[in-house]
Amino acid sequence: MDEKKEINALLNLIDDPDGAVYEAVSNRIISYGLPMIPNLEHLWETTEDTAIQERIELLIHRLYFSGLLSDFKQWDEAGHHELMPALLLLAKFLYPETQAAKVLHNIERLRRNIWLELNNYLTPLEQVNVINSIIYNYIGIKGETNNAGRPNEYLIPKIIETKKGNQTGIGALYLLLVEMLDIPIRLLQVPRQFVLGYCKPGLETRAGNYEMEFFLEPSLGQIFTHVDLQHYLNKIGVENDPAFLKPQSNREVIRRVISDFRECFHNGHQQTQYEELSTLIQLLS
Numbered sequence: 001m002d003e004k005k006e007i008n009a010l011l012n013l014i015d016d017p018d019g020a021v022y023e024a025v026s027n028r029i030i031s032y033g034l035p036m037i038p039n040l041e042h043l044w045e046t047t048e049d050t051a052i053q054e055r056i057e058l059l060i061h062r063l064y065f066s067g068l069l070s071d072f073k074q075w076d077e078a079g080h081h082e083l084m085p086a087l088l089l090l091a092k093f094l095y096p097e098t099q100a101a102k103v104l105h106n107i108e109r110l111r112r113n114i115w116l117e118l119n120n121y122l123t124p125l126e127q128v129n130v131i132n133s134i135i136y137n138y139i140g141i142k143g144e145t146n147n148a149g150r151p152n153e154y155l156i157p158k159i160i161e162t163k164k165g166n167q168t169g170i171g172a173l174y175l176l177l178v179e180m181l182d183i184p185i186r187l188l189q190v191p192r193q194f195v196l197g198y199c200k201p202g203l204e205t206r207a208g209n210y211e212m213e214f215f216l217e218p219s220l221g222q223i224f225t226h227v228d229l230q231h232y233l234n235k236i237g238v239e240n241d242p243a244f245l246k247p248q249s250n251r252e253v254i255r256r257v258i259s260d261f262r263e264c265f266h267n268g269h270q271q272t273q274y275e276e277l278s279t280l281i282q283l284l285s
Contacts (some may be wrong), residue, residue: 040063076246088100107180148264166259167193184199194260
């Protein structure tokens with residue numbers, strides 16, 4: 001059977017009620033890769049059966065994910081692990097047509113606005129106040145608590161577009177900006193929170209030295225001290241551990257963002273998406 005005939009046969013079998021047949025058909029369709037998507041989109045447009053449309057939508061998602069997984073593998077193997085490419089890839093999990101150039105332009109504009117207000121004489125606290133002023137006041141980004149019902153609030157392009165994000169999403173944006181500005185702010189391992197820390201100058205690259213000037217809660221830009229952190233740990237009944245202040249690598253940052261984002265799909269009807277994100281987490285483990 002030539003390729004065109006096989007594709008037509010596969011498309012005609014998408015509605016097969018036999019689960020084993022559908023699984024075999026799905027896997028064969030996936031093997032064709034991204035070029036199969038226009039055929040599936042055309043089939044979706046010409047069918048009125050919502051159950052079949054849902055199957056088609058899932059197949060299209062699986063095809064996009066196969067490409068996304070390949071791109072994440074390349075990012076992981078590249079070694080330098082810049083945040084921007086990985087955060088763009090994560091956005092494409094929900095929005096495959098995300099235009100990287102537009103997002104990069106918006107991020108660069110935000111970086112430049114901050115850079116223009118910085119100088120070499122500012123203290124760490126003054127630097128963070130400048131960043132906060134641009135993000136939360138000038139740009140007007142509003143912070144929310146992490147909510148599994150609002151996946152867009154984890155994704156950088158949507159945060160920039162809607163000016164609304166959660167602790168993890170805004171935290172990722174914050175880390176992206178300070179990476180571009182060469183400011184030593186890192187994600188820490190504080191339990192149950194996406195907390196950032198300002199590494200003491202000259203110490204951030206020394207193995208085993210995790211001294212922090214202060215901490216930052218990114219959904220609101222709130223700055224807090226070591227005493228405040230201890231009060232929080234007492235409140236949740238967790239004993240302080242020096243490992244909580246270990247700066248996380250960019251690879252660990254992306255794994256944490258994906259882990260938090262995955263909770264949006266921890267329900268009865270999005271198991272495929274949950275498992276796909278688990279695959280990405282495993283890749284980065």
